[in-house]
Amino acid sequence: MKYLVAISILFAASTAIATDIDPRIGHIADRLSSTDAYTDSARFSMTMEAMSTDVGCDVNLAQRRADGDTLAPCSYIIRWRDSENGRSGGFAAYYHGNLFRFSGRKLTEFHAAEDTTVFRPSNPSAGMQQTAQYAYLLPAFIGAELRKMAGDPDYTLSFNPDTIIGGRHLQSVRATYTHNGLTGRTLNYITDPTTSLPVFLEIVNNPGAPSEQIISVAYSGCPTHDCGEINEQTLAAMFPEPFTRLRSSRMNVSHLSGQPLPGFSLPTTTGERYTRAEGDPFRRPTLLAIIDEDTTEAATVENLRKAVASLKPGADLILAFTGNDVDRIEALAPDMRPGEHLLMSARGLARDLGARELPTVIVCDTAGKVTKVLPGRNNRLASDVIEYIDSITDIL
Numbered sequence: 001m002k003y004l005v006a007i008s009i010l011f012a013a014s015t016a017i018a019t020d021i022d023p024r025i026g027h028i029a030d031r032l033s034s035t036d037a038y039t040d041s042a043r044f045s046m047t048m049e050a051m052s053t054d055v056g057c058d059v060n061l062a063q064r065r066a067d068g069d070t071l072a073p074c075s076y077i078i079r080w081r082d083s084e085n086g087r088s089g090g091f092a093a094y095y096h097g098n099l100f101r102f103s104g105r106k107l108t109e110f111h112a113a114e115d116t117t118v119f120r121p122s123n124p125s126a127g128m129q130q131t132a133q134y135a136y137l138l139p140a141f142i143g144a145e146l147r148k149m150a151g152d153p154d155y156t157l158s159f160n161p162d163t164i165i166g167g168r169h170l171q172s173v174r175a176t177y178t179h180n181g182l183t184g185r186t187l188n189y190i191t192d193p194t195t196s197l198p199v200f201l202e203i204v205n206n207p208g209a210p211s212e213q214i215i216s217v218a219y220s221g222c223p224t225h226d227c228g229e230i231n232e233q234t235l236a237a238m239f240p241e242p243f244t245r246l247r248s249s250r251m252n253v254s255h256l257s258g259q260p261l262p263g264f265s266l267p268t269t270t271g272e273r274y275t276r277a278e279g280d281p282f283r284r285p286t287l288l289a290i291i292d293e294d295t296t297e298a299a300t301v302e303n304l305r306k307a308v309a310s311l312k313p314g315a316d317l318i319l320a321f322t323g324n325d326v327d328r329i330e331a332l333a334p335d336m337r338p339g340e341h342l343l344m345s346a347r348g349l350a351r352d353l354g355a356r357e358l359p360t361v362i363v364c365d366t367a368g369k370v371t372k373v374l375p376g377r378n379n380r381l382a383s384d385v386i387e388y389i390d391s392i393t394d395i396l
Contacts, residue, residue: 021150024159025173029150031196032143033073036065038197039223042137044080047214057082057089059217062227063138069096071112071119072129074140075230077238080133091239092132095230099129105262105278106352107242137217139197142189149175149187165190170199183207192221253355256362256370261288262353266343269326274318274341281368284339285315287385290350292358293321293328300359301333305340307385314339320346322358361385 021029039062046055060079066072072094081089090103097112097119110118110128120127125148135141149155160172171193177185186207190200201217228234236243245255256262265275289304301319308317316339321329324344336342350358355375363372363385374384 021147022157022159024161025146025150025157028171028173028191028196029143029146032139032146032191032198034065035063035074035139035143035197037226038063038139039226040197041220041222043218043220044134044137045216047216049210049212057134059134059137061134061138062230063140064095064230065140066096071097071121071124071127073144074138076135076138076140077227077230077235078132078134078138090133092135093230093235094129094132098232099132100235101128101132102239102242102246105246105259107239107247109247137198137201142198142201146173146175146189149177154179161193163190165200168199169193197221253353253360253362253375254373256353257373259370261362261364261368261370264349264352266320266346266349267324269329269342269344274343276368279368282316282364282366284313285311285366286318286364287315288318288320288362288364290320290346290353290355290358290360290362291322291332293323293325293332296332296359298332304361304385305337308339316340318343320344320349322347322350363388 039060042059042061044057044059057080060077062077063074064076066075069075075095077091077093079089079091088104090101092102093100099110099118101108112119112121118128124130129135130141136145146157150157154177156176156178158174160174163170163172170190172191173189175187175189176183177187184206186202186204188200188202189198191198198217198219199221200219201215203215205211205213205215227238260278261276263276263278263280265273267273287304287308289301291300304317304319308315317337318341319333320343321332322345323329326344329342329344333340333342350356350360353360353362357375359376361374361376362370363374365371372388374388
């Protein structure tokens with residue numbers, strides 16, 4: 001959901017303090033920013049003219065006040081799931097300089113004690129911890145955003161102390177972004193007059209234009225189970241599968257067997273780009289071979305070609321080399337054949353898949369599911385490929 005990441009960047013919270021904020025809006029911002037322990041669920045939906053159907057997600061939010069943390073206004077755990085199929089989803093969690101993100105296939109983590117690059121300590125509002133998916137829905141982030149907009153001359157804020165929605169008397173803060181005389185965005189925060197907590201949020205990007213985008217977020221107002229302190233132990237208990245099997249430091253290519261092949265995009269030796277998304281089918285059974293050209297002999301590539309040629313009615317072969325020396329790669333794999341793809345700069349792919357022993361061959365069926373992983377532990381790699389292919393020819 002790249003568009004959601006882009007949206008969250010637009011509304012990244014800031015620690016900047018405005019001096020001319022309406023006292024009533026300032027009161028709401030203060031209460032939101034000082035929220036201690038908070039949990040809620042929300043329904044997110046996005047509508048665009050160019051989209052035939054709305055995008056919807058169910059989001060669970062939890063935050064804890066993080067006194068003294070200069071990188072984010074709170075610690076948090078955010079979980080989301082596609083409201084249509086109920087399957088795809090992920091989570092983001094942050095506490096005291098530690099960020100975890102899970103997209104469904106791999107858990108990535110960042111620690112400020114080891115590297116502050118992604119946290120952008122000189123400008124935390126641009127750091128990953130503040131631009132994480134759906135982070136702008138948290139009360140502490142909303143409070144910081146209200147103060148940021150109040151201090152921006154391109155924003156106009158107005159307060160309505162009594163707006164009625166569904167028979168409830170609520171209050172609202174409306175913000176309008178105008179640049180060069182054109183309205184680029186409107187935001188309407190509906191909050192509870194007693195607690196100042198969010199009840200409804202509407203964001204309209206490019207209002208009235210063909211590219212108009214409407215984001216609506218309805219909070220349930222029903223606190224979910226308190227997650228307690230937010231730390232690694234809490235996260236490991238909440239998400240045992242990712243922390244046990246899919247943590248990047250523990251990722252192993254053998255875990256892919258039976259799973260869809262993750263998406264990737266790599267340059268080809270001819271200056272083009274090969275791109276596939278997770279879930280994309282293959283036109284034929286396909287072998288993905290990740291190869292370190294500095295430690296691999298040409299015979300390995302030739303034997304893989306023979307293995308593919310032995311398949312009836314045939315298979316495709318993706319040769320993904322870790323380096324980017326075109327001459328060296330083409331020397332190992334001369335005369336590219338029909339059904340072959342010659343890729344380079346695959347070191348990151350090897351890392352992401354946990355392929356530590358190269359060459360590694362990943363066998364996929366036409367649905368894009370991994371049926372076998374053959375890491376290059378010995379010199380029998382090519383013969384192992386042929387043996388495996390022979391054993392499954394009837395199902396491929």
